Amino acid sequence: MKRKRTDSLAFKSRYLKQFLPDTLSKGVFGAAEKPRFWPVGQVTLTEDLRLFVVEGAAKSGAAAWMCFYDKNGTFLKRHLAAQYAAGGNKKTGFSIDKKGNIRITTETGAAIxxxxxxxxxxxxxLALILTNSNEPAVTGLFNPIDTLPRKHKLSGNYTAGEGNIVSIRDGETAKEFLFFIHFTRDKGACTGEIDGTGRFTTATTGQWRDKQSGCIVDFKFSGSKVTINETGCGAYRGIKCAFEGTFTKKRK
Structure with missing residues (x-):
């Protein structure tokens, strides 16, 4: 992504408006920047799901997105897959195996x-199914969405004691939100962890539904607190505990 792209291969503006979402570069480039976009490649994951890789570049750096479409060409979702900023030492790339699993690899420096x-x-x-890392062990909880934008009034980290967090971040649209939940019960004997993209059902409530497992998580925001409740989320937690309880918002 450090190399300079040929301008003649960039997407024409009419194609951008037709096939790519207006929010493609939201939160990546500055408001005053006018990035250009290039096609990188495409993969047919299943009969009903196609993946297009798009790269964008501006003066501040470059980024690449995975854009998903259904078999009729209707845009579904996009995910930031790689990002390069001048002077940075982090490298991110991804590959797809024969089963259609997407592997995103992040390298920092030469060893980690x-x-x-x-x-x-x-x-x-996307559903996270496995993490491999040779990063140094750290004390505390790793929040995979911690650095994502939190401009929405309900975005933030809500906690209920050590090792219990409901993290909310801005979604691609005003009707969506990203979340990460981790909890521990009975001195670590029972734990649960889940993440995904939820939808606001009202100004103060939201819900996430997992089509594969049937898991449903409800969110209710009130003041500086969020209360969560689940239905059928046993695939993401221990048998004797559940995604439920009230969490208090921490100061940024």
């Missing part, structure tokens, strides 16, 4: 590497 493996859902969302 992290590999996250995702499965693509029919709606274009």
């Amino acid at each position: 590497a992290r590999e996250d493996v995702f499965a693509a859902n029919p709606d274009g969302s």
